[in-house]
Amino acid sequence: MALVRYTKFDGSLHWHFTMRSLGTDEYGVWLGAPDGTPVQRGLEDPIISPAFALLIPQHDWFTAVWNSGGIGTPFHYEVYADICSPARWEPRRVTMVDLDLDVARAPGGRTVILDEDEFATHSVDFGYPPDLIASARMSADRLLGMVSRREEPFDRIGGGYLERARALGVGLG
DSSP states (O other), X not given: OEEEEEEOTTSOEEEEEEEEEEXXXXXXXXXXXXXXXXXXXXXXXXXXXXXXXXXXXXXXXXXXXXXXXXXXXXXXOSEEEEEEOOOEEETTEEEEEEEEEEEXXXXXXXXXXXXXXXXHHHHXXXXXXXXXXXXXXXXXXXXXXXXXXXXXXXXXXXXXHHHHHHTTOBOOO
């Protein structure tokens, strides 16, 4: 099991949850959470999540989640990529800095970049360095194309790992 921990640029706690290993391939490390896994933003009350799979690339500026939730849930996007710093691995823990921008694909295929306003505000408020702004923007633009065109791993490969996460059973609570 691994604790997945996202912070904001100022070091404040953002999303965090526990997942199980699903494997590693050319795209990175895959983790899975079964139905009933608690996910928590900062110190807010946890949300009980349907099963999901998370890809953490080795040295890239994003992570991506494949969700099994439906319309009307907080997990309604089938693919949701967080633009973030490359992952830092420690024993049983991985940490990334969330950089606000997200690329999301709805079940019908519509793919968008989310939270541009938050990125602009935090760029000023947190003093994002110019190279970080450029890396985040380049990642978001590249992922928008890849996710919308369903380039792997954003098609069958990610869906296969989501099936493996669903098969884990219930809850990591």
